[in-house]
Amino acid sequence: MTQERAATHLRSVAIAVTDYEKQVDFYENLWGLKKTESETGISYFAAEGSPEQYIIRVRKSDVNRIDLLSFGIRDPESVDSLANSLAEDGVRFASEPGSLKTPGGGYGFRFFDPDGRVVELSADVAERGFRVLEPREDIPQKLSHVVIYSEDPRSVMDFYQDKLGFKLSGWLGDFFGFLRCTPDFHSVAIVKGEPRLHHISFETRGYDEYLRAVGRVLQEGLPMAYGIGKHTPADSTFAYFIDPNGNTQEYVAPQEMIIDDAEYSPPVWGPGTPNDIWGTARSQNMPEDPTIARHTERDQGLWVAPPV
Amino acid sequence: MPLYMDVHNLLRAANPEAVAAAKQRDVEVQEKYGVKYLRYWLDPSTGHMFCLVEAPSKEAAFMVHKEAHGALANEIYEVVEG
Numbered sequence: 001m002t003q004e005r006a007a008t009h010l011r012s013v014a015i016a017v018t019d020y021e022k023q024v025d026f027y028e029n030l031w032g033l034k035k036t037e038s039e040t041g042i043s044y045f046a047a048e049g050s051p052e053q054y055i056i057r058v059r060k061s062d063v064n065r066i067d068l069l070s071f072g073i074r075d076p077e078s079v080d081s082l083a084n085s086l087a088e089d090g091v092r093f094a095s096e097p098g099s100l101k102t103p104g105g106g107y108g109f110r111f112f113d114p115d116g117r118v119v120e121l122s123a124d125v126a127e128r129g130f131r132v133l134e135p136r137e138d139i140p141q142k143l144s145h146v147v148i149y150s151e152d153p154r155s156v157m158d159f160y161q162d163k164l165g166f167k168l169s170g171w172l173g174d175f176f177g178f179l180r181c182t183p184d185f186h187s188v189a190i191v192k193g194e195p196r197l198h199h200i201s202f203e204t205r206g207y208d209e210y211l212r213a214v215g216r217v218l219q220e221g222l223p224m225a226y227g228i229g230k231h232t233p234a235d236s237t238f239a240y241f242i243d244p245n246g247n248t249q250e251y252v253a254p255q256e257m258i259i260d261d262a263e264y265s266p267p268v269w270g271p272g273t274p275n276d277i278w279g280t281a282r283s284q285n286m287p288e289d290p291t292i293a294r295h296t297e298r299d300q301g302l303w304v305a306p307p308v
Numbered sequence: 309m310p311l312y313m314d315v316h317n318l319l320r321a322a323n324p325e326a327v328a329a330a331k332q333r334d335v336e337v338q339e340k341y342g343v344k345y346l347r348y349w350l351d352p353s354t355g356h357m358f359c360l361v362e363a364p365s366k367e368a369a370f371m372v373h374k375e376a377h378g379a380l381a382n383e384i385y386e387v388v389e390g
């Protein structure tokens with residue numbers, strides 16, 4: 001895998017939900033995102049601290065599903081090169097390379113990963129005006145990572161590494177794999193289970209801002225499902241909440257960054273690895289075992305291209 | 309031109325050679341953003357790094373790291389030399 005054909009970063013996650021109005025209200029008025037554009041039945045949300053045009057898209061639907069996982073790629077030539085490579089490998093496309101109509105435009109295409117999730121790769125998407133967050137600001141500064149379930153996590157992990165240039169950051173047993181496409185420890189992780197969303201994670205500026213964000217949501221009356229704590233992989237803090245459509249959303253403080261890929265050896269954390277190394281987390285309505293089903297059902301969008 | 313110190317808190321496999329290579333990529337893209345990275349200090353044992361940078365804004369300094377290597381600073385402070 002050459003660098004030209006590798007995903008450069010996680011741009012956005014698009015979800016479709018049955019209760020659209022409540023989801024929009026959740027992201028805009030509780031979670032701390034900024035609604036940048038909306039049309040009938042679809043809204044785009046940016047993070048104040050990120051130049052990414054949008055990090056979340058919500059679409060009104062009669063089923064709950066992941067619409068898109070969207071990643072950056074270096075330039076339009078790399079888009080074409082990677083599209084050709086995937087076509088040669090027999091990967092099924094949802095759209096051919098072309099101009100994108102979503103905010104920021106750009107050039108990209110969509111295809112199905114081995115579980116049938118739709119992945120978008122794009123280049124030349126215009127960046128938005130943003131600002132580096134100040135100390136004590138209790139809102140997300142960027143999209144951190146997305147975690148998805150797969151019945152065969154190893155083969156899906158292999159696909160993202162072999163076809164899209166992701167690097168392995170580690171495994172928790174043989175049921176939870178972590179992948180990076182920037183120095184951040186993970187942008188994508190895959191956990192064993194029926195295909196659906198595990199959670200979407202939003203990074204705050206630091207630990208103080210993470211706690212302030214958690215506190216703000218609690219004060220607004222939404223109970224925390226599981227947290228606050230720190231996972232062993234990535235020294236990654238966690239605080240999980242359930243949104244109005246049953247999706248798990250997480251606040252996380254900045255995670256580890258891996259600088260020298262050649263020096264780094266991806267760990268395999270075995271049985272007995274503490275789920276919370278701080279010992280502060282309490283589970284209210286979420287199983288601590290990550291392989292046990294969360295609040296969403298099997299993804300209703302597998303192998304079906306979203307209409308937008 | 310404002311002077312900023314950016315702080316990286318959780319670097320792993322941050323040996324001096326790899327960090328120097330990343331800093332060189334900063335130098336290669338900084339002119340586009342009107343930024344000049346001046347000096348940096350690294351504690352490889354705990355994964356902390358501090359970069360002194362002249363930049364028109366925090367956002368400009370941020371964009372250099374983003375484009376150069378993606379290892380974004382956790383914190384950026386405007387500083388004055390004492």
